[in-house]
Amino acid sequence: MSRARGFTLIEVMIALGLSALVVILAHRIFAGVVDGTQRLQAARTALDREANARRSLSEMLGSLDIGTESAGGFAGRPDRVEFTTWQRVPSGWLERRRVVLEVEGGVLVARSDVSIGIEDSVRAVEFDYLLEPGVNAAWVREWISPVSGPVAVRVRIQRAATVDTLLFIVGSRG
Numbered sequence: 001m002s003r004a005r006g007f008t009l010i011e012v013m014i015a016l017g018l019s020a021l022v023v024i025l026a027h028r029i030f031a032g033v034v035d036g037t038q039r040l041q042a043a044r045t046a047l048d049r050e051a052n053a054r055r056s057l058s059e060m061l062g063s064l065d066i067g068t069e070s071a072g073g074f075a076g077r078p079d080r081v082e083f084t085t086w087q088r089v090p091s092g093w094l095e096r097r098r099v100v101l102e103v104e105g106g107v108l109v110a111r112s113d114v115s116i117g118i119e120d121s122v123r124a125v126e127f128d129y130l131l132e133p134g135v136n137a138a139w140v141r142e143w144i145s146p147v148s149g150p151v152a153v154r155v156r157i158q159r160a161a162t163v164d165t166l167l168f169i170v171g172s173r174g
């Protein structure tokens with residue numbers, strides 16, 4: 001008598017189970033790679049946004065327009081700064097704009113014609129102003145002058161668990 005060649009039901013079930021396990025593991029690996037790629041892209045976008053915002057803030061403070069008749073002076077308080085600066089506009093040239101830096105709804109914003117979000121998740125912001133260059137130079141909490149600006153502006157951004165300190169050198173001082 002000859003026996004028919006083939007697979008038993010148990011062998012077929014084990015093969016199908018192993019195949020399903022391989023497919024599930026491969027899916028989890030590829031899903032993890034896609035998830036990691038999306039998180040990396042989100043982190044890269046957030047870093048780019050933060051770098052662009054800080055670069056914009058640095059340009060604003062670096063190109064102050066103080067001491068001219070139409071500039072309006074520099075008004076720096078502990079929680080708010082107001083000044084006139086030369087800003088690049090979408091048309092490609094620079095225009096004189098009055099800028100206000102303050103926290104609105106948990107976001108550090110720079111307001112001129114439009115509001116630009118500089119930093120998110122901000123609990124409070126503190127500004128300090130450097131009187132003059134030098135090792136023993138003093139920082140003050142307020143600077144209000146129609147004809148001059150500080151040497152530098154220190155910004156302390158308070159979040160829930162951290163405090164970031166940014167230092168910006170001021171351009172033309174009037």
